[in-house]
Structure formats: structure tokens, C-alpha cells
Amino acid sequence: MLDRTGVNLAFSVLLICSALTWAAPSCEPFIITVKDSAAGEPVPLAELETVNKISYLTDSRGRIAFLEPGLMEAGKVFFYVKAPQGYLDIKKDGFGCRGVSLTPSSGEQAELYLTPDPNYAESPEYSDLQLYRLKNDYVTSSAAYSPFEISVRDRATERGVPLVQLETEHGLTYHTDSAGRIAFYEPALMGKKVFFNIDSYGYESPNGGGKTLTPTPDGNAVIYLDRINTAERLYRITGGGIYRDSVLLGRDVPLENPLLSGKVLGQDTVAMAEYKGKYFWLWGDTDRPSYPLGNFKTSSAVSRLPGSGGLCPDEGINLDYFTNSSGFCKEMFPHPKGQVVWMNGLAGVEGKEGERLIASYGVIKGDAKGEKGIAVFNDSKEEFETLTTFEGNHNIELSGQAHRRNGYVYINCPYPSARIKAELEAFKNPQDYEAYTCLKTGTAFKGKKSQIERDENGRIVWGWKKNTSPLSDNQWQKLVDEGKASQSEAxxxxxxxxxxxxxxxxxxxxxxxxxxxxxxxxxxxxxxxxxxxxxxxxxxxxxxxxxxxxxxxxxxxxxxxxxxxxxxxxxxxxxxxxxxxxxxxxxxxxxxxxxxxxxxxxxxxxxxxxxxxxxxxxxxxxxx
Incomplete structure (x- = not known):
């Protein structure tokens, strides 16, 4: 883990404070010092990692200079702590996490202590990254910070490429932000030739695997990459530090909150629908800065439409999250018997009193584990409520993406082979949901016991059928393997x-x-x-x-x-x-x-x- 964790080393964690907090005349990093609990001496090479995988190693003085845009204003920040060789790991808490919760603040300090391992007698072996850190301490003042701008661009479109990895021979690893930029400042490497290995999913690496650059304070370099992917990666939508490096460099960015929004560090699986003149967004499990366990009952946000104050999708998405009193995403479906609730199939439908927003849901953990159904959005409470639950005789699972067209809401299973009339009343009656399938009407997929509908000539009958299971690729293949259908009938x-x-x-x-x-x-x-x-x-x-x-x-x-x-x-x-x-x-x-x-x-x-x-x-x- 210590060899390659995208560690932010030396002055790479320091910011141009005027770009982060425009009104502040100066801004100093938060110094974390790790010490030996017995001798009080500094502990080098302890690893501290935030919830969103930003990892640091303590230097020879046992220090980390923490100044991460967005997280500095988030309040409590949890750090996983991994003890170096010769020390015992911190005990796990009640949820199995090893770490500490700190409140980073400009110019302040904090200490934490590790217990020496009385049974440790081996000579440590160091990676290149660890050796670099032992020889090069963090700079703990922002006064001299003058980063070198590295910009990585798509050769065909000239646009900055997010998610490009640059790694030095020492194991220092950086990733471009959503504008394709890296703010590079390593005092020991400035003014020297540095070879960067360059890799990015869907792009060809330069000849030789990378580029040699000579970083200088306030200098810059542009690297062009040839795209393999047919699609072009544009930007990260969720999480912290979306435009981190661009902010460090003082560059313009398109988002209102380019560093942290809704205290969200990570979000799983999106659903989105247009609802009452805005885009309504929905996600699954959501990470927060203060602790590894976040929101497990669905998170949501809205954004404005392009032409109505919203950004063009080429530029980004300004998300306005539904939050609780702590500023973190609130539980959008506070199911009383569900600890983990996932939602999908989000769509706007017609109700008796106008447009309503519905989504499918499933209780993954809790007293109601296994419960599935449809939820409807309560606009006044700004949360979802149960509309109907699926009973045992329901044969169509609604767990995929939704799209409304020609009076129906189509659900992917994984093909868009399930549909329901785009009316609130229709979603209340699962027996009327339809699927495009070859099974007999009213039946479910049951492996070799599945009932396939055939006409008088023995040909499979495919069609829209009420309360009948759609088939995934895997299910169809099982029917073929059982001899109930031939591949040519797919x-x-x-x-x-x-x-x-x-x-x-x-x-x-x-x-x-x-x-x-x-x-x-x-x-x-x-x-x-x-x-x-x-x-x-x-x-x-x-x-x-x-x-x-x-x-x-x-x-x-x-x-x-x-x-x-x-x-x-x-x-x-x-x-x-x-x-x-x-x-x-x-x-x-x-x-x-x-x-x-x-x-x-x-x-x-x-x-x-x-x-x-x-x-x-x-x-x-x-x-x-």
C-alpha cells in the first residue's frame, strides 16, 4: 500500500490560498505530527489517508503538511492510519476502522501517537517512495509556493484530459483534475529534469512511456495524448477536489463549488430525470469527509437546465444537494426498517394533481431486508415515501435506468424491455407492468422450469406481456443450455x-x-x-x-x-x-x-x- 497510493508529497499539498479563500491574505497548512507514544520522538513513514483515498507519508520529522482544498472547510476529517514498521496499528473502532478524526484548520497543529511494537526486531526495507520521503521533508509554510503547471490535453479536441496519471521514478504519483491540470511543486525536483511515466485509460502513452520535463516555479508544460476511446472523458461530476489543481493554479473553473459540494466525497450509481423544470439527481451510497460510513439511504440533488441558468453538459453540472443540519447529504428515503436502501428507475410521471416523481427501491440491509417497491417524492418534505411494495406474485423487477417516451416509462433490465404507463396510478399496480419476453404471460424465469410461449408452429412468441419476467443475456443462455430454446431464436x-x-x-x-x-x-x-x-x-x-x-x-x-x-x-x-x-x-x-x-x-x-x-x-x- 505504501509503494503506490497516489501520495501527495512535499509541497504538492500546499495551495495558492488566494485561489481557495479569496478574502484571506495568507493561509497556512494544518500540520499533523505523528509521535512515538513512549519516547515522544517523531515517527516517519506513517501513512494517513482520507476517505477519498488521498494518502500521505510522514516525513523524517513525523510531519504532514495538510492543506487540501475543500476539506479544510469541511469540519471533521477522518484519516485512516497505517503504522510503519516497528509500530502497532491503531485499534479498530466499533465499525472496524483504524484511524483518527481531526479538524484541519489553517495554521493549526495536531498530534497523534503510535505505540512501538515490542516484538519488532527486523531491519526495515524501504520503497523508492519511502526513501524519497525520508530525504525530503514537507515545507510547512505556503509563503514560497510557486507550482509548475502541467496540462494534459486531447490531441484531437485540445481539451484537458481528466484522470491522467503521472508518476516519477521516486513513486510520486499525480492525477490531472477535471481540466486536465496538475499543480506540481516538489522543492527537491524543481529546476531538474524529471521523467514522468504517463498513463490514462483510453489514451495512448507517449513514446517511451512518458515525458521528461524540467519543472520551474510558475512555469508550465503542455502534453498531448492520442485518444483510443471513441468517447471523450469530460470531467468528474461528484466528489471532492473536482478542480483542485486548477484552483491551486488560479485558473478559472466552471463550477460554483469546484472543491466540495454537499460534503460529498464519493457517490455510487446515478439516476437522473427532468422534474418540474430542473434535473433531479439520485445516487446510492455516499461518502463523507468525517467518517468512512456515510449516507446509505439515497442522496439527491437538483441542477438547473441549460438555458435556465444551468451549465452546458460540455462544461459541467452545478449540483445543489439536499442536505441535513451538518451540511452533508440527507437521507432521501428514510425507510423506518431499512439501514441500506438503494433506488433506481427514476422518472417523472403524471399524477392526479400534476407531475410526480417516482423511483424503484430495494432494502439491502435492515429489518425489511429484501423489500422492494416503488417510492414517490414528497415535495414538501423533500424525501421519498413508499407508494407500493412488490409482493411474491410480482414477476418484473425494476432495478435499472428509466426513460420516458410515448406515454410509457421504459426500464432497462439490462435492455429496455420493461415498461409501465407514465402515470402514478399505473405504478401502484405491479400486475399491470409489462415486459417484452418469450415467457408465458404471468410467469417468471425459473431456469429449466421456465415456461416459454410458442405458437402452433412451434415458434417462440416474443411480445409485450403483463407481469411476465424479462430476460437478461445470462438467463437466455441458461434457457439455451437447458435445451428449452436455440441460440438462433434469441x-x-x-x-x-x-x-x-x-x-x-x-x-x-x-x-x-x-x-x-x-x-x-x-x-x-x-x-x-x-x-x-x-x-x-x-x-x-x-x-x-x-x-x-x-x-x-x-x-x-x-x-x-x-x-x-x-x-x-x-x-x-x-x-x-x-x-x-x-x-x-x-x-x-x-x-x-x-x-x-x-x-x-x-x-x-x-x-x-x-x-x-x-x-x-x-x-x-x-x-x-
Whole structure:
């Protein structure tokens, strides 16, 4: 863990204070000193890490100079603490976390103590990163801070590229912010030639794997990368420090809160719908600065529409969170018997007294574990309430992305093969939900006991059927394996348009696109070059399909100095359609990968992409 954790070292943690707190004439870092509890001496190489994976090593004086934009104003900040060799780890608390909670404040100090290990007798072995830290102490004053600006840009569009990793031979690791910038200041390396290994998902590394730069105070360098991905990564939507380095450099940024909003450090799985003249956003589990356990009962925010005070989706999303008295995201579905509640299928529908907002939900943990149903938004309370619960005879699960079209709300399962009339009353009666399926009406998928509907000639009958299970790729394959159907009878048979290779879907998000006059689906492949990090696009004339050809547009497979990453629950935003450009996002997280090097600030957050539908690489997917 100590070898490669994206450690912010030396003066890289120090800010241009005028860019962070414009009114303050000066701003000093918060000094954390780790000491030996027996001798009172400094403890070098202790690792402290925030909830959003920003990691630091104490220097030879046992110090860390903490001045992280956004978190300095957040109040309590939790630090995981990992003791170096020769010391005992802090005891776990009641939730199994090892760490301390501090309140970083400009110019203040804090101390914490580690107990020496009486049984330790080995000679320590140091990594390159640890050796660098032992030789180069943090600078604990911001007076001399003059960073070197590194800007990484997409060669085709000239736009800054977020999420580019630069690593020195010492193991110092940096990641570009949403504008593609790094504010680099390492006193020991300024004025010297420094080779940076450069890696980014979906981009080619420069020849030789990186670039040699000579950082100078207030200097700058521009690096261009060639994109492999068909889609272009635009920015991070959620979390802390979205434009951290740009703020350090005093650059203009598009967001009202570029460093921290709603005290959110991480958010899982998005759903979004237009509701009463605004975009309404919904997420799952949400991380906060003060402790590793955050909000597990759904978080929400609203944003203004472009043309009504909102940003163009090319620029960003100004999120206005629903918060509690602490300033952190409030529980949007305070289910009395649920400890963890996930929601999805968000859509605006017609009610007796006007537009209403509904979403599907599932209780994941608590006394009501296993409960599923539909919730409706209470505008006056600004929270969701149960509309209906699904009983045992309900055969259609609503757990995917939703899109409203032609009087229906379509739900991805992972294809958009479930639909409900876009009326509040219709959602109250699960028996009337429909799915496009080959099973007999009113039945559920039950493996080899599943009942397939066939006509008098033995042909499978596909159609919209009430209270009947839709089929995922995996379920269809099980029917084929059991001899209940043949592969040639599949309705949706998604394959790579270039190779003809079958694509198994894990998740999908579909909507109608006026520019192409067809339905478009952004989907996660299962068991691709990375397990859940490969994103594809497919198209069909109708929501039910058939969906046949697809093209990969985003990859998160291991390359260079990068390990596999997950990018799951991708969400297509038809609301943002702009001619030939479409927009989608997904959850960037190490889950399901075995990757033990999460990206600081980015991990467990949403990242936005843009795709130009006129790209010739997509020509073969469009309906003929």
C-alpha cells in the first residue's frame, strides 16, 4: 500500500490560498505530527489517508503538511492510519476502522501517537517512495509556493484530459483534475529534469512511456495524448477536489463549488430525470469527509437546465444537494426498517394533481431486508415515501435506468424491455407492468422450469406481456443450455460490429435519440477486457429491439502503469442530447477488480463522457 497510493508529497499539498479563500491574505497548512507514544520522538513513514483515498507519508520529522482544498472547510476529517514498521496499528473502532478524526484548520497543529511494537526486531526495507520521503521533508509554510503547471490535453479536441496519471521514478504519483491540470511543486525536483511515466485509460502513452520535463516555479508544460476511446472523458461530476489543481493554479473553473459540494466525497450509481423544470439527481451510497460510513439511504440533488441558468453538459453540472443540519447529504428515503436502501428507475410521471416523481427501491440491509417497491417524492418534505411494495406474485423487477417516451416509462433490465404507463396510478399496480419476453404471460424465469410461449408452429412468441419476467443475456443462455430454446431464436443477440463476437451485458441505459431517429443504449459488458469497465454503444429502431450490433467506446483495462478499473452502471442522458453529441456517465471504482491502488479523489465517483454519433467507427451499428 505504501509503494503506490497516489501520495501527495512535499509541497504538492500546499495551495495558492488566494485561489481557495479569496478574502484571506495568507493561509497556512494544518500540520499533523505523528509521535512515538513512549519516547515522544517523531515517527516517519506513517501513512494517513482520507476517505477519498488521498494518502500521505510522514516525513523524517513525523510531519504532514495538510492543506487540501475543500476539506479544510469541511469540519471533521477522518484519516485512516497505517503504522510503519516497528509500530502497532491503531485499534479498530466499533465499525472496524483504524484511524483518527481531526479538524484541519489553517495554521493549526495536531498530534497523534503510535505505540512501538515490542516484538519488532527486523531491519526495515524501504520503497523508492519511502526513501524519497525520508530525504525530503514537507515545507510547512505556503509563503514560497510557486507550482509548475502541467496540462494534459486531447490531441484531437485540445481539451484537458481528466484522470491522467503521472508518476516519477521516486513513486510520486499525480492525477490531472477535471481540466486536465496538475499543480506540481516538489522543492527537491524543481529546476531538474524529471521523467514522468504517463498513463490514462483510453489514451495512448507517449513514446517511451512518458515525458521528461524540467519543472520551474510558475512555469508550465503542455502534453498531448492520442485518444483510443471513441468517447471523450469530460470531467468528474461528484466528489471532492473536482478542480483542485486548477484552483491551486488560479485558473478559472466552471463550477460554483469546484472543491466540495454537499460534503460529498464519493457517490455510487446515478439516476437522473427532468422534474418540474430542473434535473433531479439520485445516487446510492455516499461518502463523507468525517467518517468512512456515510449516507446509505439515497442522496439527491437538483441542477438547473441549460438555458435556465444551468451549465452546458460540455462544461459541467452545478449540483445543489439536499442536505441535513451538518451540511452533508440527507437521507432521501428514510425507510423506518431499512439501514441500506438503494433506488433506481427514476422518472417523472403524471399524477392526479400534476407531475410526480417516482423511483424503484430495494432494502439491502435492515429489518425489511429484501423489500422492494416503488417510492414517490414528497415535495414538501423533500424525501421519498413508499407508494407500493412488490409482493411474491410480482414477476418484473425494476432495478435499472428509466426513460420516458410515448406515454410509457421504459426500464432497462439490462435492455429496455420493461415498461409501465407514465402515470402514478399505473405504478401502484405491479400486475399491470409489462415486459417484452418469450415467457408465458404471468410467469417468471425459473431456469429449466421456465415456461416459454410458442405458437402452433412451434415458434417462440416474443411480445409485450403483463407481469411476465424479462430476460437478461445470462438467463437466455441458461434457457439455451437447458435445451428449452436455440441460440438462433434469441430476440436480442448483441455482437461486436467489427468481429461478430458475442457481448454479454451486465447493465444498460437506453433512450430515444432524435438526431439518429432511433433508440440508443449505452451498456456495460460483463467479462470484457476488464470485468466491468468496458462500455459499448448499440442502437435499435424500437426499445424492445432487436439489439444486434455494438461498438466499444470506453475501456478501463490494464495498460502501462494502470490496473483494471470498474466503470459500472453507466447512465445515458438523453436529456443532454445536442445534435450529434450524446452524454453518459458511470461509477468509477475498484470494486470487482482486485486493484489495490484506488485513484485519489476519483475513486467511487461519477465521470461524464461525450460521444460524437457521427464518428465513422460507429457506422455499422445504426439500424438500416
Amino acid at each position: 430476440w436480442n443477440r448483441l455482437t461486436d460490429a467489427g468481429t461478430g463476437k458475442k457481448i454479454e451485458l451486465a447493465f444498460g441505459s437506453a433512450g430515444y435519440n432524435h438526431h439518429k431517429d432511433c433508440w440508443i443504449m449505452i451498456c456495460n459488458q460483463k467479462w470484457g477486457d476488464s470485468f466491468l469497465g468496458e462500455i459499448w454503444i448499440a442502437a435499435s429502431e424500437k426499445p424492445e429491439g432487436p439489439w444486434r450490433k455494438a461498438r466499444k467506446i470506453v475501456t478501463h483495462s490494464a495498460a502501462g502503469g494502470l490496473e483494471d478499473y470498474t466503470f459500472y452502471n453507466a447512465s445515458y442522458h438523453p436529456e443532454f442530447n445536442s445534435g450529434e453529441n450524446i452524454y453518459f456517465e458511470g461509477t468509477y471504482v475498484t470494486t470487482y477488480t482486485g486493484n489495490r491502488n484506488p485513484t485519489p479523489r476519483y475513486d467511487y465517483n461519477q465521470i461524464m463522457y461525450r460521444l460524437n454519433l457521427s464518428d465513422p467507427r460507429l457506422d455499422e451499428i445504426w439500424p438500416q
